[in-house]
Amino acid sequence: MNQTDYWQKVHLKYSQQDWSKQPNIFATDAVTYFPKTGKILDLAAGLGQDSKYFSSLGYNVTTTDLISPSQVVDLNNPLPFSNNSFDIVYSHLGLHYFSQDRTKQLFEEIYNTLKVGGVFCSIFNLVTDPEIPELTKIDTDYYQTAEGINKRFFSPESLKQMLPKEFKILLLDNNGKTIKDGDGRLVRLVCQK
Ligand SMILES: C[S@@+](CC[C@H](N)C(=O)[O-])C[C@H]1O[C@@H](n2cnc3c(N)ncnc32)[C@H](O)[C@@H]1O
Numbered sequence: 052m053n054q055t056d057y058w059q060k061v062h063l064k065y066s067q068q069d070w071s072k073q074p075n076i077f078a079t080d081a082v083t084y085f086p087k088t089g090k091i092l093d094l095a096a097g098l099g100q101d102s103k104y105f106s107s108l109g110y111n112v113t114t115t116d117l118i119s120p121s122q123v124v125d126l127n128n129p130l131p132f133s134n135n136s137f138d139i140v141y142s143h144l145g146l147h148y149f150s151q152d153r154t155k156q157l158f159e160e161i162y163n164t165l166k167v168g169g170v171f172c173s174i175f176n177l178v179t180d181p182e183i184p185e186l187t188k189i190d191t192d193y194y195q196t197a198e199g200i201n202k203r204f205f206s207p208e209s210l211k212q213m214l215p216k217e218f219k220i221l222l223l224d225n226n227g228k229t230i231k232d233g234d235g236r237l238v239r240l241v242c243q244k
Pocket of ligand 1: 058099118124126142144145148
């Protein structure tokens with residue numbers, strides 16, 4: 052199955068779940084770090100529930116994903132946005148699917164896309180995720196699922212090493228949660244340009 056078909060099926064499955072109709076827990080954490088107004092870029096937004104929440108708060112949101120009806124942005128390719136153009140870049144469990152080189156490059160592009168003083172907020176699956184024993188290892192912290200999807204897992208330390216050094220870290224811990232996964236712990240990141 053190719054990646055687009057796989058994610059289309061996942062989106063259909065998610066759309067039938069009640070949790071997909073409300074903002075994620077991390078979205079409500081992240082807004083406390085946002086400037087009061089401004090432009091948000093939501094990467095790998097899925098069904099867009101966090102984008103809708105941010106819009107309801109008055110932000111100007113660009114919602115992107117590999118799958119439409121979001122603006123289609125494949126994060127394997129360079130971000131198609133001008134430098135210094137967003138106040139906030141946000142991604143909820145969306146930056147997992149790339150090699151170490153592409154992930155570092157993507158973080159660099161996110162940095163460039165932000166205005167000075169802008170914030171990057173994202174949440175990630177942890178290196179101790181219970182899903183890992185079912186996966187095939189490709190590289191350090193990088194695995195392939197049975198469906199052929201490559202997936203990277205993070206720790207606060209590995210994430211810090213991959214980020215551009217110019218970012219000022221405001222929050223980096225493993226206390227993140229989702230409604231979907233209950234008590235499972237996730238890495239939360241908020242950093243500022
Ligand atoms: C775990 S889901 C998270 C979706 C949403 N942010 C949420 O938390 O509900 C991962 C998302 O990444 C998107 N995705 C996967 N590969 C991608 C790629 N190469 N470029 C952009 N988005 C991608 C999928 O379509 C999916 O919506």
